[in-house]
Amino acid sequence: MIRAGIIGLGKMGISHCAILGAHPEVDLVGVCDTSTLVMDGFKRHTAKECFSDYKKMIDTASLDCVVIASPTKYHAEMVNYALDRNLHVFCEKPFALNHAEGVQLADKAERLGLVNQVGYHNRFLGTFQEVKRLLESDVIGQLYHFLGESYGPVVLKEKGSTWRSEKGQGGGCLYDYASHTIDLIHFLCGKGVKVRGTELKSIFSKNVEDAVYSTVYLESGLSGQLSVNWSDETHRKMNTQITLIGKKGKIIADATEVKIYLKEGNEKLSLPKGWTVKYLTDLTENVNFYLRGEEYSSQIDHFIECIQDKKKKNKSTFKTASYTDNVIGLLISDSTL
Amino acid sequence: MDRVLFGDNQFFGVNHSSDEKARAQTIRFQNNKAIMDVLDIAMDEGINTFMCTTHDRIEYVCNVVRDNPKYQDFKIYPCMPYAHKYANAVTELGILGTVKQFVPGNVFSTFAKGGLAFMKKDFASLAGLMIDAELKMFKGVNTPVIWMQNVITDLLLGLGMVDFLVTFYNHVKEKHNAEPGFITMNLPLLLDTLEAAGISNPTICASINKIGFRMSGGKEVYEKVIAEKRCRLVAMQVLAAGALPPKEAFEYVSTLDGVESILFGASSRANIKQSKGLIDSFSLSAG
Structure with missing residues (x-):
């Protein structure tokens, strides 16, 4: 034990x-x-x-x-x-x-x-893991753009103050929500190294941002957009979605499904030309104890x-997380330019 | 319990296979009347129990059903709480702030003697107050079974706070004269735990489907527990979020000995009629 x-x-x-x-x-x-x-x-x-x-x-x-x-x-x-x-x-x-x-x-x-x-925990979600596999097989060709989005209903009116609404304590939408989106971009496409045109918007909060919009540049040269807002009540709970566009097609994925569009069919992976939709039900394995989503149990099981088994390689290390911290820092400094 | 229970996920944008479909449903059902229309269709098709979360919008359904002779045989099974309301509040306000926001009146005046200090010593009374607050809108409506939502059941189960499961059980039985039920994603563990706490033959609702989706520990473990008939069991997620064709899905669950009721949700007359028909015919052939 x-x-x-x-x-x-x-x-x-x-x-x-x-x-x-x-x-x-x-x-x-x-x-x-x-x-x-x-x-x-x-x-x-x-x-x-x-x-x-x-x-x-x-x-x-x-x-x-x-x-x-x-x-x-x-x-x-x-x-x-x-x-x-x-x-x-x-x-x-x-x-x-x-x-x-x-x-x-x-x-x-x-x-x-x-x-x-x-x-x-997105690294442990069946849908995003499937996207990673698809990208590794070069299904949609060379990527030229991505869009990472997270929306949810956390701060919907002007009120309240907890540690989350104090500046500089890691409480805003950037730390709480956007960190997941940035990490997911890193997991699927690579490390962010530069950001431009960052807008950190306070919508209802006094001291912290409620939305984050920016252009993120990766080490590989690929660039794309980040769009995150935790004051969006059209979502019942936090929703994270990634769109990847390549020369041979497009992938749109969230916690429940992966939609793949291919200009030409891929025989090796038996993916037809046009749209294919894969659902979480086919992409997720049972956990021993389920609380809020398989991914929350899976990440603890993995830990x-x-x-x-010391030989096992961890999927979400301090090191990869520190790259996300780095991008958060870049977003803050870019927004005050 | 009736053999067929009608669920509410489709009304509130809950779809376990597609966020996009969920959004389309949110738009379709943004008008309360649209919800009531579908419930009327379900009744036409012979379904008389609506199992629903304690979402604010259910108040409208309660108001239509209450004192209306047309719905005299209609039952509602409330499932509490509507957890996202609390989860989002905890992110924003913290735990104490959330209690302050949702316990009726002011915590400090509710517990006239000693306020917060009293509350700390008496979590069971606090839980009782929160249960009563969630059930307020169902006054005058026939609610023979009252459920604890899976996220709370499973949270308490994992935390080992079994006495709260017992508190809920006793409070619902004694104060609301209803059968307490527990929704769970962890049937085998919950059943063992409830029995160990002295609750025998509990009413439980769990994911049960042919592909083993959300059946924690695996399908075989579940099938063994179901066959033992140690609880009154409602099967949910029988379509595995749409991964299974209806015929195959309902055949599996309708012929599983040990399942008392089957819960499903749908938005169109065609789907409701088909699902109800499949359950009835497979149940009949299973004897």
Whole structure:
């Protein structure tokens, strides 16, 4: 059994807690949060050991690994502390507010041979994995444009203030929503290295952006657009979609389906000329415990498998996440030009 | 429970295979009357139970059905809560902020004695208040089964907060005189857990379909549990989000011994008629 602890019991932390709690190979021994309300609930209604000080949990609970789901500004300090105690670390996204710090932590984790993963769950979605396979087989030829989009209904009116609405703490739409889109672009098309024409728009929030629009240039020379808005109530929940356009066709994919248009049929992959639609039902495998989508369980299963089998290559490392942090930084500086 | 239950996903833009179809449905059903028209068609076709989330817009359906002789045999099975409402609120307002927003009145005045301090000590009462708030719009409507949505059931299951499952069970039974039901994506684990907590023969709704979609742990494990008949079982996602042709899908689930009811949703008379007809004929031949 792998002994795990969780730091931060907000929405993602509680979700990870349930998934780890139901995992047959994991013994979730400790949970940690600074909210007395949340800790009271856990103390009263679960058998987990509860902490308000993460250092104390790491020092005393003899953990093998830790899941960090605290507000982003604490990630670097907590990850560092956990790595120093030789723990494998799963950290929520975005990884680090300061890109250089993120790179240092990625190097450190690698040097120590510790499993390190960031919660970019789109990498574990059957549809986006299918897109990656299709691109690797060069199905739509040389890409000349992409469009990465995420929309959802988070901030719909002017009110409220939590850590998410404070500037510089990783709380806006850029960190919360756009980070997923940027990481997905990286996963499928490559690393972003330059951005232009960035608009960070505050729609209802006072201090942070509610929408992000920009042109992103990748290392390969490919460019495309980013369009993200968390004040869009025409979506019931967060929706992420990617459109890839190549010389031989086009792919449009989201969490539920992959639509492929080919100018000519592809015999090797038995894809006809014109449109083909593939659905998640054919692209996803069952998980042992389902909570909100297969991808949330799959990413935790993957983290645990990587701990058990050191030869396994992690699919969402600190290093790849730090590239996303880098693009976030570029977007912020470009928007203030 | 009736053999056939009518679902509501199509009304609220929930489509597990296509976000695009979901959007088209949102547009079609943005008018409450359009929802009621489809429910009337379902009734024409002999379906008398509507299983729906506690979405704000269901209030309209409740208002039409309430005290209307035409709907005297019509039953609604509420499923609570409408979780996205809370999930989006938690992202924006935090957990305490969400409780403040959704618990009726002000938390601090609701618990006159001690306010927040009292609330912390008594999560069960707080849960009771939230259940009552979700059920308010169904007053005067026949709701013989009241469900906990899968995201909450499975969250509590994973967290090991089994006493909240029991709290819900007792509260629905005692205060609302209804059968409590649990929707889940993890049937085998939930059933074991409920039994261990002293709830025998619980009412459960789970994904059950021929291709094993969203049947956590796999189809074989599910089939073994279903055959043991340890719960009153409603099968949902029987079409596997459209991946299965209706005939094949309904044949599998209608002939599965241990499934009491079958839930499906549809928007057109043709689809409703076809689905209901298939379930009836396969059920009959299965005896």
